[in-house]
Amino acid sequence: MTTTDNRHNPDTETASKTMHAIVHRSFGPPQASLTYQVVDKPSISDDEVLVRVRAAGVAIGDWLTVMGLPYVARPQYGLLAPKHPIPGYEMAGIVETVGAGVTGLQPGDEVFGWGNATLAEYVAIPASQLTTKPSNLTLEQSAAVPISGLAALEGLRDSGGLRPGQRVLITGASGAVGTFAVQIAKALGAEVTGVVSTGNVEMVRSIGADDVIDYTTAAITDSGSRYDLILDLAGNRSLGELRRALTPSGTLVIVGGSGGRWLMGFGRTVRAGALSPFVRQRLRPFISKPTLENLETLRGLIESGQVTPVIDKTFPLRDTATALDYLASRHTRGKSVITI
Ligand SMILES: NC(=O)c1ccc[n+]([C@@H]2O[C@H](COP(=O)([O-])OP(=O)(O)OC[C@H]3O[C@@H](n4cnc5c(N)ncnc54)[C@H](OP(=O)(O)O)[C@@H]3O)[C@@H](O)[C@H]2O)c1
Incomplete structure (x- = not known):
């Protein structure tokens, strides 16, 4: 520079x-x-x-x-x-x-x-x-x-419709959005599983994840567990793999994407939106729309010690x-x- x-x-x-x-x-x-x-x-x-x-x-x-x-x-x-x-x-x-x-x-x-x-x-x-x-x-x-915290809150609660007691899987749980998402999902009463590499397993547990999948040794479908909500931040898994880890009426919120310089996963997001009306699972593209009300909600979660x-x-x-x-x-x- x-x-x-x-x-x-x-x-x-x-x-x-x-x-x-x-x-x-x-x-x-x-x-x-x-x-x-x-x-x-x-x-x-x-x-x-x-x-x-x-x-x-x-x-x-x-x-x-x-x-x-x-x-x-x-x-x-x-x-x-x-x-x-x-x-x-x-x-x-x-x-x-x-x-x-x-x-x-x-x-x-x-x-x-x-x-x-x-x-x-x-x-x-x-x-x-x-x-x-x-x-x-x-x-x-x-x-x-603001940016990462709001994306996590909107993705889980507004797009994902997360309710207390639900099981949520967060890919990219150790990143910028993911570290907020793990804590916010816990604050909303969910049972949280984070997907990370080996070096981040303990960190993601320490911020509240109930369970952690090390993606270097296991696929998200290996345990046979099914999730009510998947917040896909890592953006590098196929729709098929993500859907196999969802309950039959579960919700997938696609936040991240990866791939070539033209689309970077945009094609996968479009396919999910097109498929969603024809299947029981809800497959939701996500674009963050920050609001002051949500920023104030985040401030409340932070001041009450639930999110850091x-x-x-x-x-x-x-x-x-x-x-x-x-x-x-x-x-x-x-x-x-x-x-x-
Ligand atoms: N649609 C929207 O409005 C919106 C808003 C905000 C962000 N986003 C998108 O959301 C995504 C996440 O954003 P971010 O800021 O959180 O990114 P980030 O901080 O760069 O996320 C990095 C994380 O991804 C993890 N990761 C890398 N490969 C992975 C894999 N194979 N499986 C699981 N996790 C993996 C890394 O964990 P390890 O080091 O453990 O591998 C790292 O913790 C990005 O694609 C971003 O562009 C979209």
Whole structure:
């Protein structure tokens, strides 16, 4: 990653009209396509809040956005060049100023939320996309919550219809979404089985999984157990294999995907949606739609001690490209965080 300009002096940053940010001008490997540089601070509209970002969570979705993958998602990212010149989807920080129409938040409040362009010292975020951070978490921990925590909550409860007492299988249970999903499923009263590699078996047990399948030594169908809900985060099993592990009227929620650069599992998701009306099992494609109500639900689960973010590594803002390369391994544990 290139560092192009260091004019900025942190001692005068509050008064300054500029800030440091990660800038993304073309799709490709993070080291080649991201720069750490000084840009103009964002301005806010009446319904927005200017936040001094202290930490920003990153996940595989950030790497995909920088790469412009899969190609089928390019209209969403920008056809020829990135739509958002500053990447990042979530953050935690301190309110600097609020727009004229914003109520309930004021300068100095410690907040967390989701939005665009969070890999920067300041971000303008709609007031409807942030709220007070959990009282028992640091800003660094809080920044890890919104995107992955909301995907886990929505996938299990809203798409999956999870009810107390049900048996749920979570593939990719040790990753960013998975570590939230294990804890949220337990909080919702489920019996939870996580699917992980050998080195993550104990970690996933320690965050509450009742049972763990080590996918390096067993298939999800080997034990003969059947699950009411499968949350498929790993995205690398066939529909047939996943359906064989479901009860006859069980629900499969397809969150992750893997495969070629054009579709990355999108074909499997489309096939599941097309097949679902003709079988008893419910096969549900999933696209996260974050809401403030759900973020507040997550805050409640965190403050009651039922959910704690699992933080893998932290990186300074200027090393964002290194962080994204690390995430691309797809064997990270929990969430990585950029500190600012
Ligand atoms: N549709 C949406 O709105 C939405 C929202 C959020 C995320 N997603 C997608 O959901 C997926 C998960 O996201 P994430 O951020 O949690 O990813 P992640 O952190 O990169 O997940 C990595 C995890 O996957 C596990 N894994 C790798 N190979 C596996 C296998 N063969 N079987 C089981 N687990 C395996 C790894 O565990 P081991 O190291 O133990 O192998 C690791 O813990 C991604 O595809 C992401 O793009 C979709």
